[in-house]
Amino acid sequence: MLPCGVVLKNRILKSAMSDSLGDGAGNPSEAQIALYRRWADGGAAVSIIGEVQGDPHALEKPGNLVVAADSDTEVFARLTGAGTASGAGLWAQLGHAGALSYAPLGRPRGPSSLELDGLECAELLPGDIEQLPDLFAKAAKQAKALGFTGVQVHAAHGFLLSQFLSPLFNRRSDQWGGSLGNRARLLIETIDAVRAAVGGAFPVAVKLNATDRIDGGFSEQEAAAVITMLDDTSADLIEISGGTYFPGARSSGGGRPGEPYFLDFARKVRGLTRKPLAAVGGFKTYRQAAGAVEDGTLDMVGLARPLVVAPDLPEEWTTGAGTDPEFPRFENPREGAVTAWYTLRLAALGGAPLPGFPIEASSGVPDANAALEAYDARDRARHEVWRARFG
Numbered sequence: 001m002l003p004c005g006v007v008l009k010n011r012i013l014k015s016a017m018s019d020s021l022g023d024g025a026g027n028p029s030e031a032q033i034a035l036y037r038r039w040a041d042g043g044a045a046v047s048i049i050g051e052v053q054g055d056p057h058a059l060e061k062p063g064n065l066v067v068a069a070d071s072d073t074e075v076f077a078r079l080t081g082a083g084t085a086s087g088a089g090l091w092a093q094l095g096h097a098g099a100l101s102y103a104p105l106g107r108p109r110g111p112s113s114l115e116l117d118g119l120e121c122a123e124l125l126p127g128d129i130e131q132l133p134d135l136f137a138k139a140a141k142q143a144k145a146l147g148f149t150g151v152q153v154h155a156a157h158g159f160l161l162s163q164f165l166s167p168l169f170n171r172r173s174d175q176w177g178g179s180l181g182n183r184a185r186l187l188i189e190t191i192d193a194v195r196a197a198v199g200g201a202f203p204v205a206v207k208l209n210a211t212d213r214i215d216g217g218f219s220e221q222e223a224a225a226v227i228t229m230l231d232d233t234s235a236d237l238i239e240i241s242g243g244t245y246f247p248g249a250r251s252s253g254g255g256r257p258g259e260p261y262f263l264d265f266a267r268k269v270r271g272l273t274r275k276p277l278a279a280v281g282g283f284k285t286y287r288q289a290a291g292a293v294e295d296g297t298l299d300m301v302g303l304a305r306p307l308v309v310a311p312d313l314p315e316e317w318t319t320g321a322g323t324d325p326e327f328p329r330f331e332n333p334r335e336g337a338v339t340a341w342y343t344l345r346l347a348a349l350g351g352a353p354l355p356g357f358p359i360e361a362s363s364g365v366p367d368a369n370a371a372l373e374a375y376d377a378r379d380r381a382r383h384e385v386w387r388a389r390f391g
């Protein structure tokens with residue numbers, strides 16, 4: 001049972017994935033509806049849709065959903081109906097890409113202006129920052145009205161709230177920067193505003209980095225201190241992840257060799273909070289997942305890529321018939337190519353494969369670099385549709 005009183009049917013969380021299956025104008029597509037039905041039928045307690053935006057100018061990609069007063073309520077109702085079949089929860093991850101907003105269509109603005117190779121953004125003004133908790137709160141209220149059964153505040157991976165936490169992005173000297181208390185202020189105010197908007201009985205989760213995994217970034221010590229701060233908020237679940245899209249940062253991984261990436265960190269912080277704790281990243285076997293729950297480290301196990309290659313895994317693992325998923329191996333993938341390959345696989349799972357990327361495992365090594373090209377081309381093809389709705 002979550003602190004808000006909602007009872008989840010098991011301990012497996014389909015962690016947020018930006019599926020890029022919006023219709024290009026911020027509303028769900030048929031493939032997306034089919035995908036979330038697939039996962040609901042597959043047995044996860046909750047599926048989280050990644051990168052659902054309240055501000056269309058702070059998009060991560062043009063395949064994101066946008067929750068707004070003029071959203072297509074009928075098609076959203078079909079999505080949330082499909083995603084909550086079989087007693088599953090369907091939560092919206094409330095995103096805001098901030099400095100990493102998709103430049104062709106958005107306005108990259110973060111805590112501080114940056115001009116780096118691969119990252120250029122303007123600085124948010126104090127008046128803009130003050131309005132951000134309310135922006136998240138409105139998105140949360142809208143998500144609830146559209147039929148989502150919970151929300152997750154995205155404070156990980158180098159997007160806006162994670163940018164505020166990280167000294168790499170946040171070089172401010174006002175009340176939003178400097179000390180950890182100041183850097184965490186926006187996150188805490190956002191959780192409070194979201195809670196006020198959705199009421200006491202609705203799940204509000206937070207996804208937080210254990211570490212940025214780069215020198216000078218948000219560290220494990222700081223993450224532990226933020227977890228202590230979160231204990232005093234109304235958050236229902238803290239999901240631990242890690243890594244950032246700051247130029248030069250190492251991609252996913254970490255932790256003890258052969259273990260899920262953030263399990264060791266979760267052990268260290270378990271005693272710091274009474275909140276339900278989840279971790280995502282690197283769970284590959286039933287034993288790892290069951291062990292983390294059985295020994296009391298985690299209340300829920302987050303899975304992303306495992307549920308792309310094996311969407312029925314939760315059903316199998318909770319009925320004891322579980323085999324371990326098999327993952328593809330890639331050769332010399334370019335940056336972003338592996339994620340692109342998984343994203344195209346989601347389109348196929350939703351019954352709308354891109355040409356050349358069917359669901360059947362093709363023999364040999366999957367071509368992640370070709371997936372990246374197809375993925376980028378699909379985004380470019382959405383530009384006009386996005387602009388037509390959002391300007």
Ligand SMILES: Cc1cc2nc3c(=O)[nH]c(=O)nc-3n(C[C@H](O)[C@H](O)[C@H](O)COP(=O)(O)O)c2cc1C
Nearest residue numbers: 015016017018050051280281282303304305342343
């Ligand atoms: C295709 C893809 C898209 C993702 N999109 C998001 C996202 O929108 N939001 C988020 O918090 N994490 C996102 N992630 C990260 C996952 O939630 C998870 O943290 C990461 O994949 C590690 O977990 P895993 O080893 O179970 O895959 C994405 C991962 C993949 C593979």
